[in-house]
Amino acid sequence: MPKLGMEPIRRAALIDATIAEIGAAGTLDVTVSRIARRAGVSSALAHHYFGGKDDILLAAMRHVLRDYGREVTRRLGRQTAPWARLEAIVEGSFAPSNFRSDVVSAWLNFYVLALSSPEAARLHRVYAGRLRSNLLSALRPLAGDRALALAERAAFLIDGAYLNQGLAPGAPDGEAAARHVLQALGAELSGS
Amino acid sequence: MPKLGMEPIRRAALIDATIAEIGAAGTLDVTVSRIARRAGVSSALAHHYFGGKDDILLAAMRHVLRDYGREVTRRLGRQTAPWARLEAIVEGSFAPSNFRSDVVSAWLNFYVLALSSPEAARLHRVYAGRLRSNLLSALRPLAGDRALALAERAAFLIDGAYLNQGLAPGAPDGEAAARHVLQALGAELSGS
């Protein structure tokens, strides 16, 4: 019973299913059939709309990255003071929608995918570049020429927190992670 | 032409080949055949000594973790002053033998493997626990009751540096990473 205009709905459902499936399995070794089943369609349809498994994976990665960027950008839009902008970046990074355990699990898998897939590597570079650029512009007024090094450390802290929260047993706690990172940055800034 | 006592030699060669293969491919999706070929034996022999692919992977993970631990422990043995012990931990973490690009690539893959393999998760917990315990004992005299939070941040920084160096283009620079982490910790400690 084909209704028209299904494409965007199916795509979205398949992408959500992909993230959920990867999150549940903890690996990219998920079959197209399982993803499709979770989305309520046949595996043939997944191929029809995406072309191949790689394309599905990359679409899911783009989706995660876009959600992440949206969350940060939204918070950043309202702030002008440097420290407030820093808070916006960090808190956006650990916002509940990004920091759900299946999303973090998928995130880690996409991170590692960048080691073997050029397109995934490109997406990762875009993310990493934007994060550093955001951090740098917020830190410049606060830290002057130490801003570059501080931005790098902040990026390390954020990624490290993701990695550890992703592997820690129990539900991840974004608030605690954000507090950690901000406290570390605050301490480094005050001790100038 | 079977010589006796080949087992340890073959095991070692297969483990090295596994790390090299994973490092080169950037994924755990490497075939037993390729690993065996690199080690100069047949795939049947790999199964003979290890049992299955999972066992090979876990053996390689243990090997990486053991090398890491050795490097840290060796440096730690000579030091008694708190800050020197901290340096030992951090510098050991980024020692050239641990921080070769194929090893880091394998490391990241093993990290993610812990999301789906209980045994890999156990190994990771052991590593994470020991790292924190080492950091904590070095930081306690320097930071008192802030030591716990600081140890956590240091762990985030180290893992974050691994993650970023692993994905950065070009050869990883362990010295720079170590300096980064130590400088961050020093700044936090001085601004008490």
Add this chain to the structure above:
DNA sequence: CTGTTTATTGATTGACGAGTCAATTAAAGA
């Protein structure tokens, strides 16, 4: 109505890869 386009799937193909096994060679021991 009729033909075209969109949505959808069941069935099939083809490849690839983990794990098994029987057979071979040579060293060690009796």
Add this chain to the structure above:
DNA sequence: TCTTTAATTGACTCGTCAATCAATAAACAG
């Protein structure tokens, strides 16, 4: 010398899975 044991492999089996395709059904255009 005979036999037991370790080392080693080529060939084979069995599943699984990505990808394809032909077929069906509904909406829509003219």
